Amino acid sequence: MEGFTDEPGVDLVKPEGIRFPYRSILNETIRNTFFHVALWMAMFSLYLVGLYHAILYLRTSRKDHDLWSEAYNKAGILFGIMGIATGSLWARYTWGSWWTNDIKLNMATIAMFIYFGYVILRSSFTDEEKKARVSAVFSIFAFVALIPLVFVIPRLTDSLHPGNGGNPALGGEDLDHTLRLFFYPSIIALFLIGCWLAQLKFRLLKLSDRVLKNR
């Protein structure tokens, strides 16, 4: 795998100021780090908050925590779908195919399906309390499954993804500093957008819960 060079391709513009690193087949799409990769990081953070509320629900049995957990998990699912879609498009123009048998793609898809199962599970209950308790437990299970699927298994083999294969803790040079400058704020921004979506969802769920109870 070639490293980063400052050598731009023939058709790349080279403006003054901040310059992005050039890497063989990535070209300008190295900027997808701020969107595609940051989406997955934000998704993971949203699922983490969903897990937190699921545990709190099991400890306190307060209905609010169940609704928060649902709202955050659903925002995470949206981010996951967008991550798959942006990744697929990028793969078409980088690897030449909408879908490859890359280990990371397949494992991420399995993780996605587990969370789809969460939504289906929720909609299959009529008893409110049973629904809340079972989906809280399922939420914990889904998150525990997410960690090996996304963070462990892809690292055991080689992946087509840039900067992948092997232990990333030892790959400090994998991400250029000019990219970090935008990558980290992008994660925070997308996470905050996700929190806002989840909060809107929570308010809607809570309101509809109250309205239906008064009927």
Next chain:
Amino acid sequence: MPNKGDFWEVNCYNNSLMYSHHTKQKSLACLALLFFHVLLQAQSPENDFLRSTGKIYSVVAGIVIVFAGLAIYLWRLDRKLTKLEKHINDEHETS
């Protein structure tokens, strides 16, 4: 290499086909096939629109996907909220 105009023009034609009349359906379907063929051909060589200028437009398309995802989510939330509002208003009227 096809230029920018070709790419968007083909898209325009395809969009207009969706609203076509029933009587002209057959011939238009043939035309659509032809345009799809052109569109696919435009995508096969190395230098199509999304691959031009260092593939920057594939990043733009990615941003469009993110925006569309957020917009669809919010739009669906809006619809659910409208339904709830209607429900509340109906309750008020009956009581």
